[in-house]
Amino acid sequence: MVDPTSGPIAATEQPLARAQAEVAELLSDLIRIDTTNTGDTATGRGERAAAEWVAGKLGEVGIDGEIHESERGRASLVARVEGADPSRPALLIHGHLDVVPADPAEWSVHPFSGEERDGYIWGRGAVDMKDMDAMTLALVRDWARTGIKPPRDVVLAFLADEEAGGKLGARWLVDEHPDLVGDCSEAISEVGGFSITVRDDLRLYLVQTAEKGLAWMRLTAGGKPGHGSFVHDDNAVTRLCQAVARIGNHRFPTVLTPPMRAFLDAVSDAYGIEIDADDPEHALARLGSISRMIGAALRNTANPTMLTAGYKANVVPGTATATVDGRFLHGQQEVFERELAALIGEGVQRDWIVHDQAVETTFDGPLVEQMVSALKAEDGGARPVPFTMSGGTDAKSFERLSIRCFGFSPLRLPPDLDFAALFHGIDERVPVESLRFGVRVLDRFLRAC
Numbered sequence: 001m002v003d004p005t006s007g008p009i010a011a012t013e014q015p016l017a018r019a020q021a022e023v024a025e026l027l028s029d030l031i032r033i034d035t036t037n038t039g040d041t042a043t044g045r046g047e048r049a050a051a052e053w054v055a056g057k058l059g060e061v062g063i064d065g066e067i068h069e070s071e072r073g074r075a076s077l078v079a080r081v082e083g084a085d086p087s088r089p090a091l092l093i094h095g096h097l098d099v100v101p102a103d104p105a106e107w108s109v110h111p112f113s114g115e116e117r118d119g120y121i122w123g124r125g126a127v128d129m130k131d132m133d134a135m136t137l138a139l140v141r142d143w144a145r146t147g148i149k150p151p152r153d154v155v156l157a158f159l160a161d162e163e164a165g166g167k168l169g170a171r172w173l174v175d176e177h178p179d180l181v182g183d184c185s186e187a188i189s190e191v192g193g194f195s196i197t198v199r200d201d202l203r204l205y206l207v208q209t210a211e212k213g214l215a216w217m218r219l220t221a222g223g224k225p226g227h228g229s230f231v232h233d234d235n236a237v238t239r240l241c242q243a244v245a246r247i248g249n250h251r252f253p254t255v256l257t258p259p260m261r262a263f264l265d266a267v268s269d270a271y272g273i274e275i276d277a278d279d280p281e282h283a284l285a286r287l288g289s290i291s292r293m294i295g296a297a298l299r300n301t302a303n304p305t306m307l308t309a310g311y312k313a314n315v316v317p318g319t320a321t322a323t324v325d326g327r328f329l330h331g332q333q334e335v336f337e338r339e340l341a342a343l344i345g346e347g348v349q350r351d352w353i354v355h356d357q358a359v360e361t362t363f364d365g366p367l368v369e370q371m372v373s374a375l376k377a378e379d380g381g382a383r384p385v386p387f388t389m390s391g392g393t394d395a396k397s398f399e400r401l402s403i404r405c406f407g408f409s410p411l412r413l414p415p416d417l418d419f420a421a422l423f424h425g426i427d428e429r430v431p432v433e434s435l436r437f438g439v440r441v442l443d444r445f446l447r448a449c
C-alpha cells in the first residue's frame with residue numbers, strides 16, 4: 001500500500017527525490033526512539049518500539065517485515081525486497097537499532113532529540129548506526145513507490161543488541177533463524193564507506209573488509225591471605241599487578257595484514273609519502289584523528305581495564321582479579337595467545353569472558369567493483385580503499401554463515417569533521433548532505449549489484 005498521506009508521485013519528480021527529502025527526517029524519528037542498550041535487558045529500552053516503527057515505515061510502501069524477539073523487548077526485524085532474478089543469492093543489508101547510553105548533561109542538544117541544527121542531525125545513533133538504517137529505509141521506500149526492483153533479492157535486517165555483542169540480536173538470529181539470511185552471499189553494514197579528505201580533488205573512502213577478533217579476559221591471582229601488618233611474600237594483589245603491568249606496558253609487534261598493506265599503499269600514494277614498514281604509525285598520523293581507529297589495526301592489543309581486590313586496608317586478600325580487553329588481527333589468534341600467556345606468567349589464571357573471531361574478506365570481485373563505481377559516480381575525487389576495524393560489529397555473526405561482510409555505509413564528510421570521535425561520543429551528529437549522498441551511492445550500488 002502506498003502511503004496515503006504522501007500523495008501521488010509527480011511525473012517530473014527527480015529519481016530519489018523522495019528518499020533524499022525524507023532521509024533526515026527518518027533519522028530524526030529513529031533517534032527519538034531511545035534504544036539505549038546497557039548490556040542488561042532490565043535497563044535497556046526501545047528496541048521493540050524501533051522495530052515496530054521500522055515495520056510501519058516498510059508497511060506504508062507494501063514491504064512486509066517480521067519482528068523476532070530473542071527475549072522480551074529485544075526485537076529485530078527482517079524483511080525481504082524482491083529482486084528481478086530470484087535465482088541469484090541475496091544481498092544482506094544489516095543495521096543495528098540499539099545505541100550506547102548518552103548523558104544529556106554532557107551534550108549541546110538532547111541526545112534523543114534528533115534535532116536538525118547547522119545542517120546536521122544530532123543525537124545518539126546519528127553515525128552508529130541509525131544513519132545507515134535511515135538511508136536504507138529511505139531508499140527501499142523510494143524504490144517501492146516508483147516500482148524499482150533491485151537485480152537480486154535484498155534482505156534487510158534491523159537488529160537488536162549489537163552494542164553488547166549481538167547475543168540477543170545478530171548472533172541469536174544466525175543461530176535460531178539462519179534460514180532468514182541463509183541465501184545471502186554478501187552483506188553491507190557499518191563501519192565504512194566514509195571519506196577522509198586528502199585535498200580538494202581527492203578523498204579516500206574507507207571500506208571495511210576486516211575486523212579484529214575479540215578476547216576479553218579475566219585474570220585471577222591467588223595468594224596467602226592474612227594480616228596486613230605481617231611480613232608477606234605471597235600477596236595476590238602484588239602478583240596480579242605485576243601481570244597487569246607487564247601486559248599494559250607491552251607493545252605487540254606490528255603485523256601488516258593484506259588489507260592493512262593495501263590501505264597503507266593507498267595512503268602512501270594519496271599523500272605522496274614513503275611508508276616505513278617498521279613505523280607505519282608515523283605515516284598514519286597524516287590522516288588526523290581517524291588514525292587512532294586505524295592505527296590499532298597494525299598490531300594485536302591488550303589493555304587492562306578493570307581491577308578488583310580486597311575489602312579492608314589491613315587485610316591481605318586471598319585473590320585479586322583484573323579484566324583485560326584483548327584484540328587480535330585475522331590469522332593472529334595463536335600468536336597473540338602465546339605472547340599473552342608469557343606476559344601473564346606463572347600463578348595467574350586467565351579465563352575468557354568474551355571471545356570472538358576476527359573477520360576478513362578481500363577487496364575484489366563484482367560487488368567491490370560496484371561499490372567503487374557508485375562512489376566515483378557521486379564523487380569524482382573518490383578513491384575507495386579497504387581498511388581494518390579495530391572494534392567489532394555484527395559482521396562476526398553473519399560471517400559464520402559464510403557471508404562476505406563489508407562495512408559500507410557511504411558518507412561524504414566535511415574535511416574538518418572529527419568522525420572517529422563521534423562514535424559513542426558526545427554530540428554525535430551527521431551532516432544532512434552526507435545522508436543524501438549516501439542514499440544516492442547506495443541506490444547506484446544496489447541497482448547494479
Ligand SMILES: [Zn+2]
Nearest residue numbers: 128129162190
Ligand atoms: Zn555500530
